[in-house]
Amino acid sequence: MTEIEWWDYDDADEMAEAVAGDAAFVIESALDARGQAVIALPGGKTPLPIYQKLADKQLDWKRVTIIPTDDRLVPMGDPLSNVTAMAKVFLPVKARVMPITSEAATDYRAAGRAADARLQDVHWPLDLCLLGVGADGHTASIFPGEDFEEAVAGPRERRAIGVMPGDLPAEAPVARVTLTRAAMVTARALTLAVTGQAKRDVIEQAIAQGPSSPYPIGRVLADVELPVDIHWSPA
Numbered sequence: 001m002t003e004i005e006w007w008d009y010d011d012a013d014e015m016a017e018a019v020a021g022d023a024a025f026v027i028e029s030a031l032d033a034r035g036q037a038v039i040a041l042p043g044g045k046t047p048l049p050i051y052q053k054l055a056d057k058q059l060d061w062k063r064v065t066i067i068p069t070d071d072r073l074v075p076m077g078d079p080l081s082n083v084t085a086m087a088k089v090f091l092p093v094k095a096r097v098m099p100i101t102s103e104a105a106t107d108y109r110a111a112g113r114a115a116d117a118r119l120q121d122v123h124w125p126l127d128l129c130l131l132g133v134g135a136d137g138h139t140a141s142i143f144p145g146e147d148f149e150e151a152v153a154g155p156r157e158r159r160a161i162g163v164m165p166g167d168l169p170a171e172a173p174v175a176r177v178t179l180t181r182a183a184m185v186t187a188r189a190l191t192l193a194v195t196g197q198a199k200r201d202v203i204e205q206a207i208a209q210g211p212s213s214p215y216p217i218g219r220v221l222a223d224v225e226l227p228v229d230i231h232w233s234p235a
């Protein structure tokens with residue numbers, strides 16, 4: 001059973017400050033130990049204040065690689081592109097922001113294979129994997145649907161796959177590329193940052209269901225070997 005600790009905050013700004021502080025500590029430790037750090041950050045809207053507070057930290061950003069936990073198959077620059085949002089904040093501080101999608105891929109599965117190949121060049125495991133959660137219980141871009149089992153229980157060495165959500169989410173109704181569960185849970189630090197009571201209810205239910213949870217976040221968090229921190233604020 002996974003050891004999970006909840007951290008509650010009054011608001012999203014307070015949560016962002018704490019999560020950015022923890023992430024900076026992890027990055028600093030990796031830089032001290034290895035001279036480089038590799039972290040995965042979630043997309044969507046919730047982490048935007050965290051990006052900014054993290055980028056404001058005095059770190060040797062040139063030696064930090066940032067990859068999205070997942071991305072939508074849209075052109076670079078599109079408002080739905082997770083890596084574009086990260087690049088806007090972290091390129092000015094000179095971090096290496098690495099896309100996991102490319103416009104050249106012919107279909108979502110090919111895009112997933114290309115991402116997996118590209119990620120073989122990155123130092124592994126991740127120093128930090130920060131995850132978000134959707135109101136429907138998806139995390140990164142692991143959704144119920146035909147690619148679900150492959151994403152949560154595929155070969156351990158596979159780092160990324162292409163995914164077509166069974167029900168396309170209204171806020172971003174497109175195919176995706178996502179890190180696999182294996183790539184995420186082998187990170188040296190695994191952390192979630194979420195807002196809102198509805199998401200908290202879904203996560204608590206998913207954790208209680210354990211490995212048989214129909215929610216992606218439940219499958220990802222079941223039987224994780226390292227302790228997991230969940231940062232939460234009401235809005």
Ligand SMILES: O=C1O[C@H](COP(=O)(O)O)[C@@H](O)[C@H](O)[C@H]1O
Pocket residue numbers: 042043044045046047069070071072082131132133134135138139140141172
């Ligand atoms: O589609 C996605 O959604 C989740 C949740 O996003 P949020 O805006 O509700 O915080 C996100 O974690 C994931 O990376 C993203 O691609």
